[in-house]
Amino acid sequence: MDFVTALFYAFSAILILAATQVITARNPVHAALFLVLSFFTAAGIWLLLKAEFLAIVLVLVYVGAVMVLFLFVVMMLDINMDKLREGFWGRLPLAAIVGVIVALEMSAVLLKGFLRPDNSVPAAASEIGGTKALGIEIFTNYIFAFEVAAVILLLAIVAAVALTLRRRKDSKYFDPAAAVKVKRADRIRIVSMKAESDRTATQNDAQTNTEKTGA
16 A cells, blocks of 8 residues: 555545534534535545645635635524434434435445546546646536536525525515615605794793783
8 A cells, every 4th residue: 555545545534534523513613614624635635636626626615715604604693503403313314315325326436437447547537637627528528517517506596595585574674676766755855834033932932921820
């Protein structure tokens, strides 16, 4: 076993342990930090596979942007973990079945790659870490899959916005379209009033007090 293979197995073990802690940690902040460790370890595996571009993208996009947002949201929200974990054991069998199916599918794909002779590997696969070779593979051989993935991500964004955009009675809401159509006459009304001097007002008050005293 050479040094690269030993690093691969070490990173793989760390990745499996970190991924397990992501779904088993009781503290959401700890789970998010273990997810950061998972991303960094996966980036290390990409580097071992000579996919430098994918490794850098994984660190910059997921660790540098997505996970910072996750940590910010988790620390700002008051999450009730007891209520969140209600029904966990009831959903465990279904989750275990789905996990086993995913593991079998990934094992089938990886096993096919391990059994393939070295001379049957495409020439572009050895340079998949470069942006040029990656772009050629995506926009030529995998263009249909790339477009399908883009449509799925777009549908996920629209569904997330549709699920979270709701009108609540306890929050202030205004229609931007109605706010743009507002005119000056709808917001302010000019009233013409008769002007009175301070002397006239004082005489009127004195006369009122006299009438009250005489009564």
